[in-house]
Amino acid sequence: MSKNKQFVEKITAMEDDFAQWYTDVVKQAELVDYGLVRGTMIMKPYGFAIWENVRDALDRKIKETGHSNVAFPLFIPESLLEKEKDHVEGFAPEVAWVTHGGDEELAERLAIRPTSEVLFCDYYSKNIHSYRDLPKLYNQWANVVRWEKTTRPFLRSSEFHWQEGHTAHATDEEAAKETDQMLNVYADLAENYLAIPVIKGRKTEMEKFAGAKYTITIECMMHDGKALQAGTSHHFGSGFAEAFDITYLDKDGKSQFVHQTSWGLSTRIMGALIMVHGDNRGLVVPPRIAPTQAMIIPIAQHKEGVLDKAYDLRDKLADIVRIDIDASDKMPGWKFNECEMKGYPVRIEIGPKDIEKNQVVLVRRDTNEKEFVSIDELEVRLPALLEEIQQNLFDKALAHRNEKTTVVKSMDELEKALKENPGFLKAMWCGDEACEEKIKEETQVTSRCIPFEQEKLADTCFCCGKKAKEMVYWARAY
Amino acid sequence: MSKNKQFVEKITAMEDDFAQWYTDVVKQAELVDYGLVRGTMIMKPYGFAIWENVRDALDRKIKETGHSNVAFPLFIPESLLEKEKDHVEGFAPEVAWVTHGGDEELAERLAIRPTSEVLFCDYYSKNIHSYRDLPKLYNQWANVVRWEKTTRPFLRSSEFHWQEGHTAHATDEEAAKETDQMLNVYADLAENYLAIPVIKGRKTEMEKFAGAKYTITIECMMHDGKALQAGTSHHFGSGFAEAFDITYLDKDGKSQFVHQTSWGLSTRIMGALIMVHGDNRGLVVPPRIAPTQAMIIPIAQHKEGVLDKAYDLRDKLADIVRIDIDASDKMPGWKFNECEMKGYPVRIEIGPKDIEKNQVVLVRRDTNEKEFVSIDELEVRLPALLEEIQQNLFDKALAHRNEKTTVVKSMDELEKALKENPGFLKAMWCGDEACEEKIKEETQVTSRCIPFEQEKLADTCFCCGKKAKEMVYWARAY
Ligand SMILES: [Zn+2]
Ligand SMILES: [Zn+2]
Numbered sequence A, B: 001m002s003k004n005k006q007f008v009e010k011i012t013a014m015e016d017d018f019a020q021w022y023t024d025v026v027k028q029a030e031l032v033d034y035g036l037v038r039g040t041m042i043m044k045p046y047g048f049a050i051w052e053n054v055r056d057a058l059d060r061k062i063k064e065t066g067h068s069n070v071a072f073p074l075f076i077p078e079s080l081l082e083k084e085k086d087h088v089e090g091f092a093p094e095v096a097w098v099t100h101g102g103d104e105e106l107a108e109r110l111a112i113r114p115t116s117e118v119l120f121c122d123y124y125s126k127n128i129h130s131y132r133d134l135p136k137l138y139n140q141w142a143n144v145v146r147w148e149k150t151t152r153p154f155l156r157s158s159e160f161h162w163q164e165g166h167t168a169h170a171t172d173e174e175a176a177k178e179t180d181q182m183l184n185v186y187a188d189l190a191e192n193y194l195a196i197p198v199i200k201g202r203k204t205e206m207e208k209f210a211g212a213k214y215t216i217t218i219e220c221m222m223h224d225g226k227a228l229q230a231g232t233s234h235h236f237g238s239g240f241a242e243a244f245d246i247t248y249l250d251k252d253g254k255s256q257f258v259h260q261t262s263w264g265l266s267t268r269i270m271g272a273l274i275m276v277h278g279d280n281r282g283l284v285v286p287p288r289i290a291p292t293q294a295m296i297i298p299i300a301q302h303k304e305g306v307l308d309k310a311y312d313l314r315d316k317l318a319d320i321v322r323i324d325i326d327a328s329d330k331m332p333g334w335k336f337n338e339c340e341m342k343g344y345p346v347r348i349e350i351g352p353k354d355i356e357k358n359q360v361v362l363v364r365r366d367t368n369e370k371e372f373v374s375i376d377e378l379e380v381r382l383p384a385l386l387e388e389i390q391q392n393l394f395d396k397a398l399a400h401r402n403e404k405t406t407v408v409k410s411m412d413e414l415e416k417a418l419k420e421n422p423g424f425l426k427a428m429w430c431g432d433e434a435c436e437e438k439i440k441e442e443t444q445v446t447s448r449c450i451p452f453e454q455e456k457l458a459d460t461c462f463c464c465g466k467k468a469k470e471m472v473y474w475a476r477a478y
Helices: A002-009 A018-028 A045-064 A085-094 A117-127 A172-192 A239-244 A268-277 A306-317 A332-342 A352-356 A375-403 A411-420 A433-443 B002-009 B018-028 B045-064 B085-094 B117-127 B172-192 B239-244 B268-277 B306-317 B332-342 B352-356 B375-403 B411-420 B433-443
Strands: A032-034 A041-043 A075-077 A096-101 A104-112 A136-145 A159-169 A199-202 A214-221 A227-237 A247-249 A255-257 A259-266 A294-298 A323-325 A346-350 A359-364 A370-374 A405-407 A424-429 A446-451 A470-475 B032-034 B041-043 B075-077 B096-101 B104-112 B136-145 B159-169 B199-202 B214-221 B227-237 B247-249 B255-257 B259-266 B294-298 B323-325 B346-350 B359-364 B370-374 B405-407 B424-429 B446-451 B470-475
Touching: A018 A032, A018 A268, A041 A045, A045 A136, A045 A159, A045 A172, A045 A268, A085 A239, A096 B104, A104 B096, A117 A136, A117 A159, A117 A239, A117 A259, A136 B136, A159 A172, A172 A199, A172 A214, A172 A227, A172 A259, A214 A268, A214 A375, A214 A446, A214 A470, A227 A239, A227 A268, A239 A259, A259 A268, A268 A375, A294 A306, A294 A332, A306 A323, A306 A346, A306 A352, A306 A375, A332 A346, A346 A352, A346 A375, A352 A359, A359 A375, A370 A375, A375 A405, A411 A424, A411 A433, A424 A446, A433 A446, B018 B032, B018 B268, B041 B045, B045 B136, B045 B159, B045 B172, B045 B268, B085 B239, B117 B136, B117 B159, B117 B239, B117 B259, B159 B172, B172 B199, B172 B214, B172 B227, B172 B259, B214 B268, B214 B375, B214 B446, B214 B470, B227 B239, B227 B268, B239 B259, B259 B268, B268 B375, B294 B306, B294 B332, B306 B323, B306 B346, B306 B352, B306 B375, B332 B346, B346 B352, B346 B375, B352 B359, B359 B375, B370 B375, B375 B405, B411 B424, B411 B433, B424 B446, B433 B446
Parallel strands: A294 A323, A294 A346, A405 A424, B294 B323, B294 B346, B405 B424
Antiparallel strands: A032 A041, A075 A104, A096 A104, A096 B096, A136 A159, A159 A259, A199 A214, A199 A446, A214 A227, A227 A259, A247 A255, A346 A359, A359 A370, A424 A470, A446 A470, B032 B041, B075 B104, B096 B104, B136 B159, B159 B259, B199 B214, B199 B446, B214 B227, B227 B259, B247 B255, B346 B359, B359 B370, B424 B470, B446 B470
């Protein structure tokens, strides 16, 4: 089986070099290739198919919650970007600028959108007049560009794909409800589709979105103990409305500023998917978003009847699960490895002996367990098994996160935990940015969120010893 | 009903000023708004919902024919764009250039993709090695930028949305088959979803895609007698493969160039939709792509039971058709006009008298005909009516195209037709570009295509009188 060995050797072990393992999986599972321009990526068929499933699931939820899809332009005139002070300061350093159209130099530089708040604000300022025009509940699926210094596929790329929701409401309370609602939509997507448990909470002032009143977030834990922010929802209050003069006449004919939100989830979540579920055999894709939920591998396929039976099986199951067959002339061992690398939830083996016994072998990707199942029972057993795998992936990820979560009550405990069991560090905080800055500088640990589910772990800030205000999740993060 | 009158007056009559009528419909049916940057557009919820239905229908067909979606980068390094001579000459004049990332000037300018052939070619050159790697059947849904001088919503905009397929094959014949197949997919979409009859044919050398061996096209006829190219499919032969060194080892171990195609269909087809089916009351959307196929308008909705019954009706029909209800406090007349402006295929009126008789009134958007239907029969009648409307729209468009098609045998006849009945001009052509140039210069008429269905109308070229080679469709075009 030297062929198989060779194949497996292409992935670095997680324990040896996690970053290299990630790069290997991304490449070997054929998710992404590097673009020619620094930091850009090519989403290949398999990577894009997974993203399409994530996107479609989220798109349904966005529509179910009353939002409409729109498509706003790629370009932002420089003067427009500069209208909201905090916002432009946050984004200008990473903007890609268009200066020429054909042979002509443009009168004004155009930013390629790093995010589209200002475009929606400009539109809302012209199209919202009365309380009858509210709420505006818009979303778009778009590519955005941020000229980052260091880039990695999915995690940080110069161009990435996402959805960005932009809404305007009559009251602050309505906007707050929307902000919460969309974070819950993201949490539902992460937990129930991607099998990734999340911590929901509020960002600190230092970590919030440039221009927001507050930002709420879902944070998740990767296999290497680093955290990843998987989706954020921002309440803008009336800050943008004041900068862009977005007003409406209320029922009493009084002019009021609107209250806005924005929320985004990007291809970054593909990085989380890889680093939460993947292992040293490659990618593991949760069944609910897997483009291929089961792959049939015929054994001794040259023998009479094997391929026919395998195709019959596929046809029989095609309405129930997303199923495919690998009838190529490669060796079964090679195909097994391919299934593992691509992370198909279930592999179905069928050979002459199985056919004699009217059975197949189901092999779970998550546990590697084998199960003999009568062909007559497959239509019931296979979907049930997929649900078990979905649940097991979530449970494993949750157990891992719990293992990787340490309560710390001092900077010493924090440093000890970082060495012995890096992960989420739960600690009480005084609320002072000086502590936050100090922790970041000394340990590269940032505040991930002030979780909605608060616990009182101590009375004092683990950093400065002053009176504690809130419990915070801290971690090194992607 | 002064309120209604006011509403209707917002659209210019087609006969008075077709261009203004188009602009009015685009705006009043809430399809699009203008972006801040010259020539960009904002696709609003209703416009985007129609486009989503077109896109989803086409996406299904693209997948059914074996293609995979991918996402390639937005940026093309200048040096890469220059690799294929004809191609860069065709596109360079309308490229938007990125020169700065953040505060830094880039070492090499980046083109924002006007189309992505060179990116796919670069990728294929690195990822195709053997005949086993072929065919590559990739497609992407993307935004592209062309810095056009004159722009109009959907028809010609600086940024537009489309799909672009890029494929690589072992042989010229396979690539030719692919080119044909995808044109047929476009024709199917246009005729069977958008109810727009098309002429299929080949572009002349002058009108083909920059860098292609040949281009085939679907051409359709607008209400004002101008033609519109709704989708094109290009056979590249091995031209790009030679420029980009895309080779594979065949079964005999011999190095061969691949043979490529590309094919694209864009938001431009939304322009065709408007100008083929629209009328002086607004937009008309064919049922198969209508986001709202039927709109319920309650009559005297303040009367007891009316709204309840209307909502019951909606719930009952929601699984069968895409249906909505306008229960706002606007006047029925206003709502009727809104339905017409938006082009919903069917309006369902239900008031106290209807409820007494257990009936509703169905009003067709295409003919304005009214029909009383028992509520018990609606589940059967409504879908059938939608199919009738779909067919009628196609038939009307075909009849219109036939009316607007004139056989011409001389330049005099051409000029007469342009005056009296502008539209498609069927004429024999010698094949000489000099004639094509002359016709274009003198009359702004261009060759639309050399149709696959040839007829022999005469022995000589209508322009120069020399021996004719082929019949060509000519027209002024968008
Ligand atoms: Zn402190
Ligand atoms: Zn001639």
